[in-house]
Amino acid sequence: MKTFSGSLIIILSILLFSGCKGKGSMKKDLQTGNDTITVPDTGYTGIKKYMSGKYIVKEVTFKNGVKEGLMKSFYQDGRVRQTFWYKNDLKEDSSKFYYQEGQLFRTTPYKRDTIDGIQIQYYRTGKLKAKIGYSKGLRTPYLEEFTQEGKMIGNYPGLVVNIKDEYRAKGVYRISLELSDMAMSENVKYYRGDLSKGVFDTAHCKVIKTIKGVGYLDLRKTGSRNTGSVGVIASVLTNFGNRHLIYKKIELPYNDLN
Secondary structure: OHHHHHHHHHHHHHHHHHHHHHHHHHHHHHHHHHHHOOOOOOOOOEEEEEEEOOEEEEEEEEEOOEEEEEEEEEOOOOOEEEEEEEEOOEEEEEEEEEOOOOOEEEEEEEEOOEEOEEEEEEOOOOOEEEEEEEEOOEEEEEEEEEOOOOOEOOOOOOEEEEEEEEHHHHOEEEEEEEEOOHHHHHHEEEEEOOOEOOEEOHHHOEEOEEEOOEEEEEEEEOOOOOOOEEEEEEEEEOOOOOEEEEEEEEEOOOOOEO
C-alpha cells in the first residue's frame, strides 16, 4: 500500500510539473508572437495645410507619407498662386502659375520632377504671350513671343563677330562679340561652348569676359591641334523677361588655337 501511494505521489508530481512547464512555454510563445506582430507606419495620408501666422502658405496632398496629387501655394489674400501635380513625390504633368488677380500666367510641363517640353505664358487677358522650349531641365533655343495683339516678335538682335588677328606677331587670335542691337547689350551674357544635344547646358560652357556689352575671347597659339572652330552662345534677356539664345560656330584659320 505504501509502495502504491508513493508511486502515485511521484506520478502526480511529474504530471503537475509537466503541466506547469507547458503553461510557461505557451505563455512565452504568446509573448514572442505578440512581439513580432507589427503594423507598418505608412505615413500621413491626406491634405496638410502650412501656415505663416494667420495666412495659409500652401496645401500639400500626401499618400503614405509622400507627395501624391495636388499641391497649391497661395497669395496672402488666399488666392491660388501656383499648383503642382505630384506622383510618388515627383512633379509630373503641368504646373500652373497665376496672376494675383486670378488669371493664368504660365503653364510648365514636368516629367519626373524636371521641366521637359514647352512652357507657355499668357497675358492677363488670356491671350498667348510666349512659348519657351525645355528638354530635361535645360533650355533649347526655341522661343516664340507675341504682342498683346497676337503678332509674333521677330526683331531679336543678331550676333556680330569681329576678329583681331595677331597670331603671327603675338600668337593671339582675338574674337569680340556684340549684339546687332546694342540697346540690349546690358542684358546679354556670352559663353564659349556648343549646344549639347540641342540644349544650352552651362555646365559644358565657359563664361566669356564681357565689358560694356562686348564679349572678348582670346585664343592663343598652343602648338597642339584643335578642331579648327569654336562655338559661342549669346544669352539675351528679352523685353518679356525670357532668354533668347543665339548660337554661332566660328571657323578658325589656324588649327592650334585654344
